[in-house]
Amino acid sequence: MKDDFVPDVVISRLPLYLQELNHLAKEGLHTVSSKVMAARLGTTAAQIRKDLSYFGGFGKQGSGYQIYDLIEQLQKILNMDHVWQVVVVGAGDLGRALTHYQGFASQGIEIVALFDVDPKLVGTQVGSIAVRHVDEMEDELKNLGIKIAILTVPGGVAQEVAEKLVKFGVRAILNYAPVSLMLPEEVHVQHIDPVPHIQKMMYYL
Amino acid sequence: MKDDFVPDVVISRLPLYLQELNHLAKEGLHTVSSKVMAARLGTTAAQIRKDLSYFGGFGKQGSGYQIYDLIEQLQKILNMDHVWQVVVVGAGDLGRALTHYQGFASQGIEIVALFDVDPKLVGTQVGSIAVRHVDEMEDELKNLGIKIAILTVPGGVAQEVAEKLVKFGVRAILNYAPVSLMLPEEVHVQHIDPVPHIQKMMYYL
Numbered sequence: 001m002k003d004d005f006v007p008d009v010v011i012s013r014l015p016l017y018l019q020e021l022n023h024l025a026k027e028g029l030h031t032v033s034s035k036v037m038a039a040r041l042g043t044t045a046a047q048i049r050k051d052l053s054y055f056g057g058f059g060k061q062g063s064g065y066q067i068y069d070l071i072e073q074l075q076k077i078l079n080m081d082h083v084w085q086v087v088v089v090g091a092g093d094l095g096r097a098l099t100h101y102q103g104f105a106s107q108g109i110e111i112v113a114l115f116d117v118d119p120k121l122v123g124t125q126v127g128s129i130a131v132r133h134v135d136e137m138e139d140e141l142k143n144l145g146i147k148i149a150i151l152t153v154p155g156g157v158a159q160e161v162a163e164k165l166v167k168f169g170v171r172a173i174l175n176y177a178p179v180s181l182m183l184p185e186e187v188h189v190q191h192i193d194p195v196p197h198i199q200k201m202m203y204y205l
Numbered sequence: 206m207k208d209d210f211v212p213d214v215v216i217s218r219l220p221l222y223l224q225e226l227n228h229l230a231k232e233g234l235h236t237v238s239s240k241v242m243a244a245r246l247g248t249t250a251a252q253i254r255k256d257l258s259y260f261g262g263f264g265k266q267g268s269g270y271q272i273y274d275l276i277e278q279l280q281k282i283l284n285m286d287h288v289w290q291v292v293v294v295g296a297g298d299l300g301r302a303l304t305h306y307q308g309f310a311s312q313g314i315e316i317v318a319l320f321d322v323d324p325k326l327v328g329t330q331v332g333s334i335a336v337r338h339v340d341e342m343e344d345e346l347k348n349l350g351i352k353i354a355i356l357t358v359p360g361g362v363a364q365e366v367a368e369k370l371v372k373f374g375v376r377a378i379l380n381y382a383p384v385s386l387m388l389p390e391e392v393h394v395q396h397i398d399p400v401p402h403i404q405k406m407m408y409y410l
Contacts, residue, residue: 011405011408011409012401012405014404014405014408015400015401015402015404015405016401018404019398019400019401023385040385077408078404078405078407078408079407079408079410080404080407084403084407086403092302093298093299093301093302093305094298094299094302096298097297097298097299097302098399100298101399102360102383103383103398103399103400104399104400107400107403107404109400109403147410148403148406148407148410150399150403155307171410172403172406172407172409172410174399174402174403174406178306178307178308180225180228180245188406188409188410190402190403190405190406192397192399192402193224193308194303194306194308194309194355194379194397195220195224195308195309195312195314196217196220196221196224197220197379197395197397198289198291198312198314198353198355198377198379198395199219199220199223199283199285199312200216200217200219200220200283200395201353201377201379201393201395202283202284202285202289202353202377203216203219203282203283203284204216204377204393205284205352205353205376205377205393
């Protein structure tokens with residue numbers, strides 16, 4: 001099923017296809033054409049067909065994709081066959097917002113711990129999760145075998161905290177801190193920053 | 206300077222180039238090659254040269270780009286020659302985090318108002334900004350001529366609030382709500398959702 005030569009940009013688009021297919025399924029549809037998918041995602045039918053062709057032939061000429069079947073295939077490709085436990089480091093407003101974000105559970109993502117250094121935050125609750133001191137991070141990450149972390153600490157300490165996470169076994173970091181992280185190549189980093197998104201829109205205004 | 210036929214995906218990359226150039230300038234550099242830029246951004250030198258060529262010839266063969274000059278040009282292209290006033294709608298954890306986000310000011314983005322409907326939130330302060338009731342949104346947006354809004358309301362009301370924003374003159378929405386917005390074509394929407402970013406990394410784990 002997996003092909004090491006799938007371009008990274010194709011992998012980036014698979015979660016968006018999955019998201020749209022989930023919307024379509026919720027609307028009660030069972031099949032969808034690449035054309036309709038493309039219109040809803042602001043891309044082209046050719047792009048969707050080409051992206052999916054890396055993983056074998058989904059859909060039949062003329063009859064479109066079986067939505068539930070394609071959802072299942074994409075979930076397999078994206079390793080969503082089990083729940084991924086994720087920790088959040090940084091219990092400020094953003095860390096707390098992400099800890100009780102409603103969109104994770106249905107996508108197989110479970111926030112299991114939230115860490116901070118601030119004595120005013122350590123011990124407070126965010127929903128069912130208690131904020132714990134970063135000193136407890138090593139044990140927790142190693143015990144649970146955590147591979148994915150969300151980083152919402154201030155920019156000045158992000159690199160240092162990220163290096164600790166990697167030392168404790170984390171291999172994927174969703175970085176909300178406003179800095180670029182320098183980490184070993186085998187660690188996957190995705191940077192979420194509102195600024196480039198707003199600047200892109202400025203261009204068109 | 207501007208070309209209507211620049212692909213949207215090229216525009217998406219300009220803010221990332223600008224960000225990296227700002228980092229390089231902070232590190233004290235004055236020139237940079239497309240090769241070094243590419244290595245730092247995880248892309249190719251050819252991609253960067255091709256993207257920038259849409260806007261005319263920057264940089265000289267062999268001597269690279271003048272960093273300060275290229276920053277200035279990119280800022281012009283992205284309409285950063287003046288400060289853009291932006292409102293945040295939704296004063297939950299995420300809305301508050303964005304309202305006091307430190308990365309906006311240096312990029313010409315000023316958060317000028319924060320709105321919510323929750324009587325427990327209206328009247329509270331987030332830094333120097335007071336949370337105001339959404340009923341005051343129309344006057345504020347029209348008076349200030351606001352074109353850009355950040356939406357951090359619950360998914361169930363996002364569409365309705367977005368339509369109001371558009372009615373009051375907003376033309377670009379950064380959407381953090383976990384739903385797709387259906388808006389007139391002339392309104393620019395960027396969707397920020399942590400789920401696809403995490404799912405993309407799952408593929409590689």
